[in-house]
Structure formats: structure tokens, C-alpha cells
Amino acid sequence: MFGEQKKKLALVLGLGASGEAAARLLLRQGAAVTVVDSGAGIGLATPAQALRDAGCVVHTGVAELPGDEWDLAVVSPGISIDSPWVKALRGRAIPVISELELGWLACRSRVLAVTGSNGKSTLVKLCREALEKSGFSAVAGGNYGMPLSALACLDPVPDWLVVEVSSFQLETVDRFTPDVGILLNLNPNHLDRHKTMEAYAGMKARLFAGMQGGQTAVIPELAPDSIRSAVPAGARCFSFGLGDSGGFRYHQGFVTGPGLESPVSVAGTPFDNDVMGVTAAACVAALVGGGVSPQGVTAAARDFERLRHRMQTVAEIRGVTFVNDSKATNLAALTAGLQMARGSVRLIAGGLLKESDLDSVKKSLVNKVRCVYIIGKFSKVMASAWQDAVPCLICADLKEAVGRAWQEAQAGEVVLLSPGCASFDQFKGFEDRGEQFCEIVRGIQKGE
Numbered sequence: 001m002f003g004e005q006k007k008k009l010a011l012v013l014g015l016g017a018s019g020e021a022a023a024r025l026l027l028r029q030g031a032a033v034t035v036v037d038s039g040a041g042i043g044l045a046t047p048a049q050a051l052r053d054a055g056c057v058v059h060t061g062v063a064e065l066p067g068d069e070w071d072l073a074v075v076s077p078g079i080s081i082d083s084p085w086v087k088a089l090r091g092r093a094i095p096v097i098s099e100l101e102l103g104w105l106a107c108r109s110r111v112l113a114v115t116g117s118n119g120k121s122t123l124v125k126l127c128r129e130a131l132e133k134s135g136f137s138a139v140a141g142g143n144y145g146m147p148l149s150a151l152a153c154l155d156p157v158p159d160w161l162v163v164e165v166s167s168f169q170l171e172t173v174d175r176f177t178p179d180v181g182i183l184l185n186l187n188p189n190h191l192d193r194h195k196t197m198e199a200y201a202g203m204k205a206r207l208f209a210g211m212q213g214g215q216t217a218v219i220p221e222l223a224p225d226s227i228r229s230a231v232p233a234g235a236r237c238f239s240f241g242l243g244d245s246g247g248f249r250y251h252q253g254f255v256t257g258p259g260l261e262s263p264v265s266v267a268g269t270p271f272d273n274d275v276m277g278v279t280a281a282a283c284v285a286a287l288v289g290g291g292v293s294p295q296g297v298t299a300a301a302r303d304f305e306r307l308r309h310r311m312q313t314v315a316e317i318r319g320v321t322f323v324n325d326s327k328a329t330n331l332a333a334l335t336a337g338l339q340m341a342r343g344s345v346r347l348i349a350g351g352l353l354k355e356s357d358l359d360s361v362k363k364s365l366v367n368k369v370r371c372v373y374i375i376g377k378f379s380k381v382m383a384s385a386w387q388d389a390v391p392c393l394i395c396a397d398l399k400e401a402v403g404r405a406w407q408e409a410q411a412g413e414v415v416l417l418s419p420g421c422a423s424f425d426q427f428k429g430f431e432d433r434g435e436q437f438c439e440i441v442r443g444i445q446k447g448e
Contacts, residue, residue, distance in 0.1 A: 007032050009068060011094075013085055014076025015039070015060065018099040020047050021147035022074045023056050025106060028153065031072075036062040036085075070094050074102050077143075077168035086172075098172040100165060103148030105175070108157045112286055113142070115165045115207050116184030118333040119279055120144070121307055123184055126271075126283050126300055128162040133296030134287070136160055142169070160290075167203040177210035180290045182218040182282050183227060187332035201226055211235035216289030218282055221245045238289055240281040242274055248285040250277030255284045255297070264294050269301040275336045309434035311340055314441045319411025322441045325418035326434030330354055331361050334420030338364045341414045345369045346405040348398070348437075350376035351421030358385035361420070365390045371408065373401035377425040397426065398433070402440045 010026045012019050015037035026033045033056045037044060040061030048058045059066070065085055073089045073096045080086070089096050104111065112127055114120050121144045131138040141151040142163035151161050163178070170176075183204055201224060208217040208231045217231040221241035231237045239247030240257075248257030253267030255277070264284050266272055271280040280301060284294040306312055309326040316322070325337040329351075338345060338361075345368045358381075365372065371391040374382050375398055383392040395401040398417075405415045417437045427433040 008071040010034070011036065011065070011068070011070040011073040011089075012056075012076075013037075013073060013079050015044050015047055015051075015058070016076055016078065018076040018147045018149070019074075020051060021149035022076075022099040022102050023051050024054065025102060025149040025152060026074070027055055029106070033057070034059070034066065034068070034070075036060075036065060038062055065089070072097070074099055075172050077166055080168075081171045096172055097174060098169045098176075100142065100148050100163075100169040101173045101176045103150070103152045104178075106152035107148070107161060108152070109139075109159060109161045110290065111161050111163060111178040112180045112182070112290060113163045113165045113178035113207060114182045114184060115167070115170070115204050116182070117187040117330065118328075118336060119184055120164045121327075122276075122310060123182065123279050123282060124162050124164045125307060126279065126297070126304060127286055128160075129300035129304065130283055130287060130294070130296040131160050131162070131292065133299040134292050135296075136292070138162055140164070142166075165207060167200060170203045170206045173206055175210060176207075177212070177215065178207070179214075180216045180218065180286045181207040181211070182286050183207065183220065183223065184279065184282055185220060185332070186223065186227070187330060198226070205230035208232070208235070216286070218285045218289060220278075221247050236289055238285040240285045241278060248281045248288075250274070250281040253277075255281045255294075257281070257284060257288070259288060260284075260294065265298050266301040270304055270306060271301045273340060275339050309430055311337060312434075314438050315445050317406075317441075317445055320406065320409040321414045322437075322444075323414055323416045323418075324434045324437050325416060326423070326430045326437060328418040328420060329422050329430055331358070331420045334418045335361050335364045337416060337418035338368045341368065341416050344413045346409050346413055346415045347372045348375065348401045348405060348415070348417045349420050350374040350379050350382055351419045351423050351427075351433075352376065352425050353378045353381065353421050358382060362386065362389045370413065371405070373405050375401050375426065376419075376421060378421065398436055399440055402437065402444070406444055 008031045010031040010033050012023045012035040023033050035058045037060050114123050124144045128138045128140045136159040138160040139158045140162045144164035213234045216236040218238045221239040253272050254263035256263045266280045287294040312324040314322040328334050347369045369390050379394045423430045423433040
């Protein structure tokens with residue numbers, strides 16, 4: 001990016017993993033780099049010193065940006081386009097791009113990008129492993145693993161980078177255009193930042209906006225017109241789902257689709273159900289779009305190990321199965337968790353609600369749930385909305401919820417942590433919530 005003789009001045013906003021990766025890539029490109037972060041906690045001390053040692057100027061506890069005339073500003077995904085910093089930079093006509101785009105501009109690999117509301121990390125993992133089963137070198141990153149700016153520096157260069165992309169990252173992309181882009185699904189999420197579903201969908205659609213001939217968009221069969229119209233006429237567009245709409249379809253253990261010589265089997269694997277089968281169909285469509293034989297999907301699905309905190313079986317005690325789905329931070333993910341659970345469910349839900357339509361999950365609650373054990377800040381709101389559909393019990397914390405569910409569970413039932421909410425009212429993050437659930441279950445196991 002900085003190939004001219006004059007040394008360019010680059011500003012990086014944010015000192016998290018993305019900011020650090022961006023700063024190091026800019027240094028490799030010969031830029032003079034300044035990094036700023038509004039935080040000043042002890043957790044920033046180590047990365048701040050590491051970047052200073054590498055040659056960056058680093059300021060923490062910053063309220064206002066330095067007044068230098070930057071050639072470029074790179075923004076981390078945690079910083080909104082509506083932030084005073086971004087507005088100030090744009091007011092000074094300084095180009096602002098996301099760390100994702102900075103990394104992509106330096107990439108020497110083909111890029112498969114995945115976005116969506118739920119299940120992105122699982123699809124990224126499946127795509128990477130399917131590419132490897134097909135004989136390609138592939139590395140996953142973005143929101144899943146290493147930032148793209150770090151992946152761009154890998155040596156040797158992988159054949160493929162499989163990148164998880166968030167709506168936050170897409171806010172500030174301009175030229176980012178993957179070889180294959182997948183929108184897995186579109187459900188209410190992050191509306192505290194994007195305000196409306198229309199705005200949220202618009203951010204997701206930016207994944208496809210720059211596509212040209214030879215590049216492929218993969219979208220759900222029921223995607224809104226705003227998504228379909230975002231795919232340029234010159235690009236390929238494949239659809240996927242459960243219906244018979246002419247796209248890639250999961251049905252009873254197999255994925256069929258245009259151009260396939262034979263169905264792709266995922267029978268007997270974690271993808272052999274209507275929820276995960278759609279993910280497999282998206283993966284098959286993406287590989288076909290990238291010119292790769294999709295038969296590697298079968299081997300990848302067969303050997304697939306679920307990610308932690310995503311329908312992770314923790315233990316079976318006296319016939320009761322405990323499942324950790326702490327990554328389910330919205331109601332659509334909660335619904336998917338219920339659909340995948342095998343048997344009647346004792347559901348542990350609650351936390352910080354990110355949406356208001358609690359009625360949307362009632363049908364699933366009635367069909368699968370014996371009782372909901374509700375924790376967190378919005379427990380009364382959730383209990384009030386659901387108590388006419390299913391028994392609800394408000395619990396003080398996760399330990400009480402797991403204990404009550406275990407006391408009342410019968411052999412063949414599932415105690416499922418699938419909160420449908422963010423975790424930051426009682427936990428450090430969904431990982432912390434899931435680990436605490438696992439620890440509580442291990443305590444029960446030891447007592448048996």
C-alpha cells in the first residue's frame with residue numbers, strides 16, 4: 001500500500017488484536033505508525049510496549065486524536081463509524097478503512113469470506129477443513145482466529161484464507177472483495193449499533209458490492225431483495241437452503257445442487273439435520289463457486305469437531321445430557337439450539353437482551369422445552385413474555401439455574417445452556433459463561 005518514497009503516516013484506532021495486527025502490517029509496508037486507544041487499563045500495557053519496541057508510537061487513555069495529517073487511518077471493529085474519532089477523521093478528509101480491508105489489500109491468497117448473524121465460525125471451520133480435504137492449504141481468520149492483517153503476512157502463502165467477517169468490519173470497507181462471499185443467515189443482531197434491520201442488512205450486503213466476473217456470492221434462498229440486488233450483474237450468485245428453489249439444497253443427509261455430478265453426503269455427521277444441513281449446503285455452494293470439488297465436504301463433516309460453546313456436549317449424568325451453547329447470544333441462535341437438541345429440554349436462558357421480539361421463540365419453547373431457568377438482567381422481562389407458553393423459573397445466577405434444572409431433569413432430557421442473550425451482565429463474555437457452565441456440570445459429575 002505504501003510503495004512510494006515518502007514515508008506515509010498511518011493512524012491505527014484501537015489496541016486489540018486487530019489493531020496490533022494492522023500496526024505490524026503497516027510497519028512492514030514502511031509506514032510511520034501511531035496507535036491510539038481510549039482505554040488505559042493494565043491489559044493494554046503489554047501490547048502497547050510490544051508495539052513501541054517494534055517502532056510504533058502508542059498512546060493509551062486518549063480522548064482526542066493527535067492533530068497530524070495522516071495519510072490513512074485504520075479502524076478496529078469495536079469502533080463504530082458513528083464514533084467521534086471516525087467522524088473527526090472523515091471531517092479532515094483522511095481515508096478511514098477497516099483492519100479487514102488493510103489485510104485484504106496485502107493478501108496473496110484467494111479469500112473465502114463468511115458473514116451472517118449466527119453460525120459463522122462453524123461454517124468457517126467447515127470450509128477450511130473441506131478445502132484441506134480437497135488438497136489445498138487453508139487458514140482461517142478474521143473474527144475467527146488471526147486478524148486478516150496477520151494472515152496477509154504468512155509465509156508460505158496459503159492457497160486459501162477463510163475469513164469470518166462481522167457487520168462491524170464491513171462498516172468501513174471500500175474495496176474489500178472476496179473471491180467467494182457467503183451470507184449464512186440474517187437475523188436481528190447488533191441493533192444497538194446498527195439501529196434497524198435495514199441498516200444491518202445493508203452492512204452485510206457490502207460483502208458483495210464490489211464483486212466482478214469470476215467471483216461468487218452465496219446467499220440464503222430466502223434472502224431479501226436488498227441482498228440479491230447488492231450482487232453485481234457480472235458476479236455469480238448461488239443460493240442455498242432447504243427448499244427446492246434450484247439452488248444448493250440440504251435434504252435428508254445429502255446436499256444437491258446445480259453442476260454437482262452426485263449428491264454430497266453429510267449423513268450421520270453433525271450436519272445431518274435441518275439447522276446444520278443448511279450450513280453444509282452453503283459450504284458446498286462456496287466450494288463450487290471457488291472452482292473446488294465439493295466432495296471434501298463429506299470427509300470434513302465426518303471428522304468435524306464442534307467448536308467450544310456451540311452445542312458442545314459437556315457430560316451425560318444418569319441419562320441427562322448437559323449441552324453448552326453459550327455462543328447463542330441472540331434469539332435466533334437459541335431457536336437453532338432447541339432444534340438441534342435431541343430430546344426434551346431444560347433450557348437455561350437469559351442475560352442482556354439484544355432484541356425485543358420474545359414471542360418469536362414461543363413455538364420452539366412449546367415444542368421442546370419442559371422448563372426455562374432464567375438468569376440475568378432481563379429475567380423478569382423474559383419470564384413475563386414466556387410464562388404463558390412454558391413454565392419459567394427466575395434464578396439468581398447460573399449455578400442456581402443448573403442446579404435446579406438437574407434436580408428436575410429426567411433421563412433422556414437435555415439441560416441446555418442456550419441463553420439467547422449477551423453475557424456481559426454477569427460474565428466477562430460468552431466464553432466465560434460457557435466455562436462456568438462446564439465447571440458447574442463437572443462439579444455435579446464428581447458428586448455422583
